[in-house]
Amino acid sequence: MHSNLIPALVKRHAGDAAFYWTLHNKSALSPHLQPERLWHFSQLLGAHLEGLQVAGPAGLVILRGELQRWRGAGEAFALAWAAIRLHDEAALAQLLAEIRQQPDSLLRGLISALACLPASDVAPLITAWSQPGAGTVEAVAALRAIALRPDAVAGAPVSVPDHWLQHESPHVRAAACRVAAALPVTPPAALDALRNDADSAVRAEAAIALAHHGLASGAAATLLRSVQEQLAVLASASGWYQQQAQRRLQRWLRHLAWLVPPGHPDVPALLEHLPPRQALHFVLQHGDPALRGFVLRQLEQPEHARLAGWVWQTLTGVDLHANGLLLPEPPYDPDQPLHEANPDADDGLPLPNPAAVRACDAALSLPVGQRLLLGQPHSPENLLMVLHEAPQALRQIATRALRQFAPQHGLNIRAPWWQQHAALAALSGAER
Template sequence: MVPIPSMLDQHAEEACFLILLHHYAVRGPHYNLDDLGKLDERIDAHLDGLRIAGSSGLELLLAQLGPHTVGEMFASVVLAVEGNNAQALSQLSEHLRRAAQTEQGYLMALGWLDWQRVAPWIERLLASSEPLFRRLGLAACGMHRQDPGPSLLTELSRADPNVLARAARTAGELRRRDLMLALGAHRLHTDPATRFWANWATAQMGDEQALEPLRPFAEQPGEFQYPALCVVLAWQPREHSIPWIRLMTQHTEQRRSGIQAIGLLGDPANVPWLIQQMSDLPYARVAGEAFSLISGADLALLNLELQDLPDFDAGPNDDPEDANIDMDPDENLPWPDPRRIAAWWQAHGGHFQAGIAYTLGLRQSESSFRQILAQGQQRQRIAAACGIARFRPDEVLFPTSAPAWRQKRLLGDAERHS
């Protein structure tokens, strides 16, 4: 039975909206792996509605493509690849050339699809004469943790910074130690993305010289701030981290990063200071998150949240004259109650030893990081993946942004082989 047009429109609208939500959720502080799984199931259910419609579903999506239609690009690529529709894929490639902002949708589709299904198309992307499509092919290999082979070294010698950055990221995700020299050549690259990913990659292969160039990224707001912070705190010697974090907490523009760094460091000796920060509205929620990251205390479950929420808006707002357009990174974090948390810590803090690193109440170790990968929230899981990388230097990085079913399969495989 072919869905009626109104149902088809609804499936398209929901699939396109939910994949954008998924893009945020994989970096969100309030989603765990089960939450991602439920979201993925909803996306796939609406994709099924479009699949059942046959060519009508894909035609509807193609007709809706525009300069900013990221979700429509995602769903179109999924259906076109699944249907082996070369004509539609050619049309999508042409649209991508004209509408660069839809690239994220194309990437999400390549990461969503099963490797066996998408691999032939990725081979074509890697062999393309156009940097745009080679970059997409490299990204897909990184997302699937599939090695593209010699092409990585080739792309690391290109002049295009966009290709360079993606090649460096994929090399890091795959832990390609044979490429450390090539990556190191871009340690001080003038392009910020290339510089970040080159150092991010080699740092997770034990390159201590890469930590210094990563610190400025970790100190300032931006897309690289949290991943830089996780890598630096996972690999930097503790005696270097403590004074660095102290400096960050002393500067207003770096204090939020410093608070997150304290959570990642995991030393319970810093908990009293974190509780003090919970009375300072701009930093209260991230301080609560850092406290939970160390202690494992769920603020909502333990009734450690404020009952009366403060009147605080970090932006953006509806005022067209307001220059603050950044989304509040802590929007979905609970508001901690400093008084209740202080009482909880008074009762439970004795179970923790100062100078020892904890994550979610567990001493940091490979087994505790794996437990966090299975049960933690996404920000916690991202940090845990960086932690595991130290214990497993020759394994690819765990893909915390992959579809939930794929992540659960990888976790199951790791448990069976442990």
């Protein structure tokens, strides 16, 4: 132990590292968080991680205590990052034992640490954990890390071995599908067979991977089936399990929105079948201006009005505030209960004036048959501008849209800002 180590300071580093990682991880759907603020969070996260590295083995003891106390993915990330950076095999083994007891909530932290650490630190682990016979937790972590940064991880595969796609664990099979989506090579035949897997998540991830490679025949139907099954899971889940089901459903709906072309005749029926907020997010991702009628109807529902207004603004590019399309904010009433459908993400979104928005919408002339973001058709120039300037939720859409022009661009908006900045610089240079 360092003779001048201050345990309270190390504990503060541990708590703040977990906090800023959590902000990063939850930021992808935020309509508020701008790139400059994300950069600030990255700087603070990096400073606290540096403090944990300086603390050395004694800091690992404190980190493990924080994980056992709070049991969160942020604490798992901080401990994984420090243990791998310090090459402490015992601390990493203890962390893996903790994750095996609670993989659904802790594994994301380990995956994130593998994805953001230098390749020289993680390559030996990823190589070992991706061999046949590796434990399920280790295999899923390695595969998910490769999927997030296939070009940056030394020793990453150039194809997807069948032993991953045919693994006995559905979690490993689903993670292998994510690798197949990220690699630039045509996936093996074993991937197509997984569209009929017994596990809903495996089927969904196989369909997403096939679609990434232009092999989308039947992929939308496969993914829709998994979405419908997940809706049934969500309807009966509660608490933490409901949050997990919601996150998985959101991911699949984002990809389904891209698999279905604009103008598809089945989309209106799908929107009516989905919960309203999920349907609004689908429209946001889908980008078809022909669906504005559905969005306008949601303006009349108080529990969805703010989200609907923001989706309409994102589709059309018409700023609600600048064009006087808002209602006055209602006075604060401490006795009025919050509606369950209003998550914190709606805080700060303006309250649209339905009549004024409808009148403005009627005067718009937007291109049809193509996807729009902020009223503009997708192009490398428009999408790069969004990635440089817009909040995270729009950057997430732009990141996915950019794959049609740069399929292997490697930009992850949850990554530390220095990784994003490097990817953006490469993309901007390629466009010049």
